[in-house]
Amino acid sequence: MSMQDTASSGVALWRLVADGIERGIADGRFAAGDKLPGEMEIAETYRVNRHTVRRALAALAERGLVRAERGSGTYVEAQKLAYPLRSRTRFSEIVGAGGREPRGQLIEASDDIATRELARELGLKAGAPLVRIEAIRLADRTPICVSTTWLSAELFPGAGAVFAATRSMTKLLEHYGVRDYRRGATRITAGIVDATDAARLDLALGRPILVVDATDHDLEGRPLMTKHSRFAAERVEFLVENG
Amino acid sequence: MSMQDTASSGVALWRLVADGIERGIADGRFAAGDKLPGEMEIAETYRVNRHTVRRALAALAERGLVRAERGSGTYVEAQKLAYPLRSRTRFSEIVGAGGREPRGQLIEASDDIATRELARELGLKAGAPLVRIEAIRLADRTPICVSTTWLSAELFPGAGAVFAATRSMTKLLEHYGVRDYRRGATRITAGIVDATDAARLDLALGRPILVVDATDHDLEGRPLMTKHSRFAAERVEFLVENG
DNA sequence: TGAAGTTGTCTATTATCATAGACAACTTCG
DNA sequence: CGAAGTTGTCTATGATAATAGACAACTTCA
Structure with missing residues (x-):
C-alpha cells in the first residue's frame, strides 16, 4: 500500500501508522514504559517504508506519547x-x-x-x-x-x-x-x-x-x-x- | 489552511471537504435530488481552492454519491x-x-x-x-x-x-x-x-x-x-x- | 572486545496535494 | 439573443508524501 500504487484514500500513510500505534497504547497493548517494536518490524507489519514509520513516530514523539532512545528503542511515555x-x-x-x-x-x-x-x-x-x-x-x-x-x-x-x-x-x-x-x-x-x-x-x-x-x-x-x-x-x- | 502553510494533519484537504459534504448528505442537509452549492461557494466555505473542491466532488461522484451536470450544477444522487x-x-x-x-x-x-x-x-x-x-x-x-x-x-x-x-x-x-x-x-x-x-x-x-x-x-x-x-x-x- | 540490533541522518527519486490563473462549453433566465 | 452562472479542461508552480539505499552513532549482550 502506498500513496502511489493504490487509489488514494486522502489519508497519509504515516497517519494510519501513527493512529494504529496510538490505539495500541490507548487499549493497553503497549503499556507505559514498554518498548515498541523496532522501526523495521513496524515497517514490515504495516508494509511500509521505515522512513514512513519514523514520520509516524516523530508525530507521536512530538506530542510526548513516545520517546526514542538511540541504539536502544522507542518507549511509551504516556498513559491514559x-x-x-x-x-x-x-x-x-x-x-x-x-x-x-x-x-x-x-x-x-x-x-x-x-x-x-x-x-x-x-x-x-x-x-x-x-x-x-x-x-x-x-x-x-x-x-x-x-x-x-x-x-x-x-x-x-x-x-x-x-x-x-x-x-x-x-x-x-x-x-x-x-x-x-x-x-x-x-x-x-x-x-x-x-x-x-x-x-x-x-x-x-x-x-x-x-x-x-x-x-x-x-x-x-x-x-x-x-x-x-x-x-x-x-x-x-x-x-x-x-x- | 493548506498542506503547505500549516502543520499537516496527515489528512488531505480534499478528503476533509468530501467527508463534510458526505456528512451533509447523510444527515439530510442535502437531500436526494438537491443541488449542491456551486464549486466556488463550497471553496469559500471551506476556505480552499476550487480545484480542491473538484477533487472532493470527483471522489464522491466516483462512488455515485453525487452527479455533476455541466453548466447547471452538482446534484445529490444517493440516499441512505x-x-x-x-x-x-x-x-x-x-x-x-x-x-x-x-x-x-x-x-x-x-x-x-x-x-x-x-x-x-x-x-x-x-x-x-x-x-x-x-x-x-x-x-x-x-x-x-x-x-x-x-x-x-x-x-x-x-x-x-x-x-x-x-x-x-x-x-x-x-x-x-x-x-x-x-x-x-x-x-x-x-x-x-x-x-x-x-x-x-x-x-x-x-x-x-x-x-x-x-x-x-x-x-x-x-x-x-x-x-x-x-x-x-x-x-x-x-x-x-x-x- | 566484538557482533548484532537499534535509532539518527543523509541523498535521491517519483507521485500526490494544493494553489493559481485562464478559458472553453454548457445551462438558465430575463 | 445575451448576460450571468455553472462545470470541464488546460498549464504551471511549490510543498508533501512515500520509497530506496547507505552509513554513522549508539546500546545491548554474549
Whole structure:
C-alpha cells in the first residue's frame, strides 16, 4: 500500500501508522514504559517504508506519547490520564498529580446571550448577558479537552481577557474575589467528535469523545459558571468515586 | 489552511471537504435530488481552492454519491439504503428494490476452527472444521458492509471457491442443494470502525459502524451459516418491522 | 572486545496535494 | 439573443508524501 500504487484514500500513510500505534497504547497493548517494536518490524507489519514509520513516530514523539532512545528503542511515555470526578475538580491539580504539566489556552472569547437552559443553570434570566470562553486544556503537549464556559457578564466583566492572561479558570475566579468553588451535578455522555473539535484536539475525524456538562458553584451554592466540555476519549479515563 | 502553510494533519484537504459534504448528505442537509452549492461557494466555505473542491466532488461522484451536470450544477444522487430486517433477508433483493445494483466480492477465504461460541451457533462441536469467508457488499459503487461468514467445512467443502465464482451466498447455498433459508435471531450493536474495515468500506478512521451478528437456518431449522457483519452506519438505515 | 540490533541522518527519486490563473462549453433566465 | 452562472479542461508552480539505499552513532549482550 502506498500513496502511489493504490487509489488514494486522502489519508497519509504515516497517519494510519501513527493512529494504529496510538490505539495500541490507548487499549493497553503497549503499556507505559514498554518498548515498541523496532522501526523495521513496524515497517514490515504495516508494509511500509521505515522512513514512513519514523514520520509516524516523530508525530507521536512530538506530542510526548513516545520517546526514542538511540541504539536502544522507542518507549511509551504516556498513559491514559486518570481523571477523578470529585466535587472539587481542578484540571491543573489532576494533571500535575500525574507528573505532567498542565496547560490551558484561550481559543476564543465572545459575548453571548443566555438561552433558557443556560439561564436556569446559572440562576439568571433568559436573555441575560454572558461571557462565552472557548478553551483547550493540555497535559504536556497532548490536548485533553476543549471546553465552552459561560459566565455572567455582569458578575465577571471582561472575563475573556482575564482568562487569556491567566490561562486558568481558578485564577480567573480569584481575580474576581472567588476563593473557592465546588462542582455541582455532572452529566456525562459520549459522541463523535466534529470537525472543529477534531482539529483542536488533534483527533481523527469521528473519533469518540466524552461530553461533560457541569456547573460550578461558590461555597454558598451560588452558580458561578457552567461548562460544556469535550474530552478525547482515548486519552482520558474518568474515575467516579462512590461515597 | 493548506498542506503547505500549516502543520499537516496527515489528512488531505480534499478528503476533509468530501467527508463534510458526505456528512451533509447523510444527515439530510442535502437531500436526494438537491443541488449542491456551486464549486466556488463550497471553496469559500471551506476556505480552499476550487480545484480542491473538484477533487472532493470527483471522489464522491466516483462512488455515485453525487452527479455533476455541466453548466447547471452538482446534484445529490444517493440516499441512505433502507435495510429491512426480516426473516427472509437477501442483500441483493434489498439493494435491487432501491433501484441500485448489488455487488459482492470475496476478500479472503480460509479454513478455520470452531470456537465454542461458533460451534454453538452452528450446532457443531468445538474444534470442528469451518470455512471462513470475508466478503464485501456494495450498492452500485458504494461499499455497504463487510461480512465474516462461517460455514461447516464438512457440509460445504470448497465453499470459498464457490463464493468467489458466484459472489452470492444464496447461490452458494443453492450449489449445495439448499433451496431456501431463513434468518434466526439478529443481534445489533454499534462500534467504531477499525483500520482494516475502514479501508474496505472507504470510511474515515473511527467512523461509527453497525455490527450485526446473525445465523441462518434451513427450513427445518438446521443452522447453515453464521455471520458477523459491519455496516457503514452513515450509508444504511435498518428497518425493524414489528409483527 | 566484538557482533548484532537499534535509532539518527543523509541523498535521491517519483507521485500526490494544493494553489493559481485562464478559458472553453454548457445551462438558465430575463 | 445575451448576460450571468455553472462545470470541464488546460498549464504551471511549490510543498508533501512515500520509497530506496547507505552509513554513522549508539546500546545491548554474549
